[in-house]
Amino acid sequence: MSINDIIAEKRKNVEEIETKIAQLNRKLSFSTLSEEKKKIMEEITKLEKQKRESEYELQKLQNERLNELAEQLRKRREQEKQEERLSTVLPPVEEFTLRVCFKCTEKTNCEAFLTKNRQKMLPCILSELLNH
Secondary structure: OOHHHHHHHHHHHHHHHHHHHHHHHHHHHHOOOHHHHHHHHHHHHHHHHHHHHHHHHHHHHHHHHHHHHHHHHHHHHHHHHHHHHHHHHOOOHHHHHHHHHHHOOOHHHOHHHHHOOHHHHHHHHHHHHHHO
16 A cells, blocks of 8 residues: 555545534534533544544655655756766767777777677777877
8 A cells, every 4th residue: 555545545534534523513513411412522522633643644644755755856856967967977878889989990890889899899988088
């Protein structure tokens, strides 16, 4: 059960308690016996306490969910910044691969280019980096 499902369930619980309280208040207004009114008031008090507890739990769950979302957003932004930094430092791999392979002595028949084996291309890449 996800946190969103639990939050929805808690909201439903609070609404049900509010409905019961409203029903008891109507019943209280029509009651004429003091003993019956006392029982109804006790029941209302008990339900109001349950409602406060449920609202507190609901708030706690919503805060937890917000914290999770904030953490996900923070991680995503951090990753985007890191990707942006890397893209400014090094050109994209495919673009770099093509540039290096055409400098290779075997040109387009270069085995490293055809298999995209970067370890075999390492000498070409290093020489390319040193020439810049």
